[in-house]
Amino acid sequence: MTKRFGEFTAVDSLSLTVRAGRIFGLLGPNGAGKTTTIRMIVGITRPDEGTLELFGQPVTPELQNRIGYLPEERGLYKRMRVGDQLKFFAELKGFSGRAADEALDRWFEKVKLSDWKRRKASELSKGMQQKVQFIAAVLHDPDLLILDEPFSGLDPVNVELLKDLVLELKEAGKTIIFSTHQMEVAERVCDDICLVNRSRKVLSGSIREVKSGFGRNAVALRFEGDDGVLEDTRLVASVERHSDDLEALLAPGADAQELLGRLLAAGARVSRFELVEPSLHDIFIEKVGGE
Amino acid sequence: MTKFRAVVKREYVQRVRSRMFVIVTVGAPLMFALFTVVPILIANIKTGGPTRVAVVDESGRMFARVRDSLKSAQPARDDDDDEAPAAAQGAMNQNTRARMEQAAKAAAQSFEVEEVPAGGGTPEEVRARLDGRVGRDELNGYLVLPRDVLSGGEVQFYTRNVGDVFTRGQVRGAVVRAVRDARLDERGVNAEVMRAVNQPVRMKTAKAGGGGETDRGQGFFLVFGAGFVIYLTILMYGQVVLGAVIEEKETRIAEILFSSIRPFTLMTGKLVGVSLVALTQFAIWGLALVGLGAYFAGRGASVAIPQVSLGVYACVVLFFLMGYFIYATLYALVGSMVTTSQEGGQLGMPIILLLVVGFYLAFPVIRSPNSSFAVWVSLVPFFAPITMLIRIVSQEPPAWQIALSLGLGFATVAAMLWLAGRVYRVGMLMYGKRATIPEVLKWMRQP
Numbered sequence: 001m002t003k004r005f006g007e008f009t010a011v012d013s014l015s016l017t018v019r020a021g022r023i024f025g026l027l028g029p030n031g032a033g034k035t036t037t038i039r040m041i042v043g044i045t046r047p048d049e050g051t052l053e054l055f056g057q058p059v060t061p062e063l064q065n066r067i068g069y070l071p072e073e074r075g076l077y078k079r080m081r082v083g084d085q086l087k088f089f090a091e092l093k094g095f096s097g098r099a100a101d102e103a104l105d106r107w108f109e110k111v112k113l114s115d116w117k118r119r120k121a122s123e124l125s126k127g128m129q130q131k132v133q134f135i136a137a138v139l140h141d142p143d144l145l146i147l148d149e150p151f152s153g154l155d156p157v158n159v160e161l162l163k164d165l166v167l168e169l170k171e172a173g174k175t176i177i178f179s180t181h182q183m184e185v186a187e188r189v190c191d192d193i194c195l196v197n198r199s200r201k202v203l204s205g206s207i208r209e210v211k212s213g214f215g216r217n218a219v220a221l222r223f224e225g226d227d228g229v230l231e232d233t234r235l236v237a238s239v240e241r242h243s244d245d246l247e248a249l250l251a252p253g254a255d256a257q258e259l260l261g262r263l264l265a266a267g268a269r270v271s272r273f274e275l276v277e278p279s280l281h282d283i284f285i286e287k288v289g290g291e
Numbered sequence: 292m293t294k295f296r297a298v299v300k301r302e303y304v305q306r307v308r309s310r311m312f313v314i315v316t317v318g319a320p321l322m323f324a325l326f327t328v329v330p331i332l333i334a335n336i337k338t339g340g341p342t343r344v345a346v347v348d349e350s351g352r353m354f355a356r357v358r359d360s361l362k363s364a365q366p367a368r369d370d371d372d373d374e375a376p377a378a379a380q381g382a383m384n385q386n387t388r389a390r391m392e393q394a395a396k397a398a399a400q401s402f403e404v405e406e407v408p409a410g411g412g413t414p415e416e417v418r419a420r421l422d423g424r425v426g427r428d429e430l431n432g433y434l435v436l437p438r439d440v441l442s443g444g445e446v447q448f449y450t451r452n453v454g455d456v457f458t459r460g461q462v463r464g465a466v467v468r469a470v471r472d473a474r475l476d477e478r479g480v481n482a483e484v485m486r487a488v489n490q491p492v493r494m495k496t497a498k499a500g501g502g503g504e505t506d507r508g509q510g511f512f513l514v515f516g517a518g519f520v521i522y523l524t525i526l527m528y529g530q531v532v533l534g535a536v537i538e539e540k541e542t543r544i545a546e547i548l549f550s551s552i553r554p555f556t557l558m559t560g561k562l563v564g565v566s567l568v569a570l571t572q573f574a575i576w577g578l579a580l581v582g583l584g585a586y587f588a589g590r591g592a593s594v595a596i597p598q599v600s601l602g603v604y605a606c607v608v609l610f611f612l613m614g615y616f617i618y619a620t621l622y623a624l625v626g627s628m629v630t631t632s633q634e635g636g637q638l639g640m641p642i643i644l645l646l647v648v649g650f651y652l653a654f655p656v657i658r659s660p661n662s663s664f665a666v667w668v669s670l671v672p673f674f675a676p677i678t679m680l681i682r683i684v685s686q687e688p689p690a691w692q693i694a695l696s697l698g699l700g701f702a703t704v705a706a707m708l709w710l711a712g713r714v715y716r717v718g719m720l721m722y723g724k725r726a727t728i729p730e731v732l733k734w735m736r737q738p
């Protein structure tokens with residue numbers, strides 16, 4: 001899909017496939033085009049070029065009812081009772097009546113806000129409002145849930161609470177698109193990711209694939225003895241020294257086992273030798289920060 | 292359709308439940324009552340007993356007439372009044388004058404009249420004695436009728452309370468009637484004959500060729516009233532629509548809404564919801580008015596209901612709705628272009644201007660309702676609600692013109708709603724900056 005605003009191209013030929021029943025992380029720095037992409041998925045704007053299919057069909061207003069959306073810029077009607085406005089949002093998704101009332105009570109219970117149902121939104125703290133907004137996204141039991149920076153501004157306890165609820169929804173077979181620039185959160189929650197930067201896709205795939213495909217091979221080391229081996233550029237590309245241990249980035253094609261063998265052969269006493277996976281954070285910095 | 296209903300329901304329920312609605316609904320009629328009923332009630336407050344007036348009749352033959360006249364006292368009419376400067380009379384508008392008379396009538400009081408012989412000393416001594424009695428509160432005032440009262444001599448009324456215009460008016464009226472009757476008698480004209488001669492002439496204006504029963508004057512007031520109500524409603528509820536549109540932008544709810552509902556449906560739902568609030572308010576006021584009318588009718592007051600054909604009533608309702616929707620949509624359009632309420636207020640000013648122009652166009656249309664100017668003006672959607680109504684009650688325009696006017700009006704509403712929804716949706720994506728006209732034009736073309 002491509003979306004332009006005047007001269008500015010917000011999303012440039014982006015292709016995504018979100019697999020059903022999994023959590024898909026749409027990652028990228030601020031201004032990368034995440035929110036514009038999401039707005040096209042939920043039907044707020046249409047792509048200038050390209051097509052979009054949901055559940056194997058072209059997007060129609062009826063399909064919107066099967067999507068739950070928690071926008072990054074979110075709000076509530078200040079003077080309206082929380083329960084009433086949640087029912088209103090659900091009704092806009094074609095979900096109303098007794099079933100809606102029951103679902104509402106269930107969700108209020110889950111996020112521990114039952115006592116606040118009849119209060120006005122302006123009386124709620126910011127964290128409470130955020131939980132209410134989360135309910136607005138999930139109340140109508142959508143098959144696809146889109147969360148744009150869902151945890152920003154929440155305290156750790158509530159982050160855990162919402163994260164567990166998201167995982168619970170995944171267990172129930174829902175598909176979740178999760179947009180964030182907080183890599184630690186994404187790493188813990190997502191199955192698949194797509195990293196976008198400057199309107200374009202940088203990389204995508206399952207977390208496993210992304211990490212192994214990243215081609216970075218690092219070893220965390222602690223030893224006493226001769227460190228001449230580390231000078232061999234055929235084996236070690238670079239070394240980063242910390243207080244009492246160091247991280248060695250292996251040269252392309254080099255084998256960690258060989259490094260260990262050479263160290264032992266040189267008479268070093270190794271107290272730590274660990275293959276380190278690149279974190280999403282590292283990948284993010286490498287792919288985005290270097291520019 | 293269920294989404295549309297949800298929006299309408301939310302707008303309606305939230306607003307009708309709000310404290311503001313209750314305050315305005317109850318408060319506005321209370322204010323109205325305060326300004327119409329209370330002055331009468333206050334004027335009705337009777338302080339003290341009957342007004343005691345002494346009459347010094349220097350002419351020697353007027354006392355009986357003046358006494359009888361005072362006993363059946365009625366306030367002097369303005370046309371008898373040579374005391375009030377003409378300018379002041381002109382400044383007093385019809386309404387105030389009517390209210391004054393009404394108040395005076397309500398304040399009509401009884402008089403106790405006593406004769407003071409003019410011969411009991413010099414005029415100065417008589418006056419000094421009477422002044423003393425007024426000072427001791429034995430009298431409220433006294434009249435001095437000069438010898439030549441019938442040929443233009445000046446009557447003097449000395450009173451404790453010069454500011455009491457009601458009493459003054461009644462005394463004046465009584466003296467004027469007494470003197471006139473006496474003058475007529477003197478010339479051998481029976482007072483009864485004179486009254487018969489002075490019967491007011493009544494004139495009724497009816498449309499030529501019509502049945503002649505319909506009083507167009509009443510219809511006219513109905514239309515003018517409706518025009519005024521349209522004007523007020525648009526001002527009041529236009530702001531409500533503007534606020535409603537901006538609220539969702541400011542609170543960022545719009546993004547959730549647009550992921551669920553089409554902008555056109557949302558806009559239409561809002562407008563209909565708010566219009567129902569307005570209609571509810573009018574229904575409450577209407578019922579209160581009918582109740583009040585019944586109450587006063589029960590107490591003997593005459594309650595006039597404009598007697599116009601049902602068709603005219605239907606037109607009033609139709610054009611009222613059309614006017615509301617046209618201007619409310621304009622407000623919605625403004626709301627969709629701006630980001631804060633302050634900006635909305637500024638950008639909303641031209642709408643008020645348009646409204647005022649529409650209101651004043653009523654006057655040339657009244658004068659020549661079938662001129663081509665009137666025809667064109669009554670087809671322009673922004674002016675039609677008031678001008679077409681005026682044409683309908685004055686000289687019924689051809690049905691096709693009414694239909695065309697309505698058609699154009701509601702087509703404009705639909706077009707502007709569509710536009711507003713479009714501008715709103717795109718404008719929402721760029722917070723913090725007001726849309727420029729070229730931008731808006733570009734958004735209109737965007738898919």
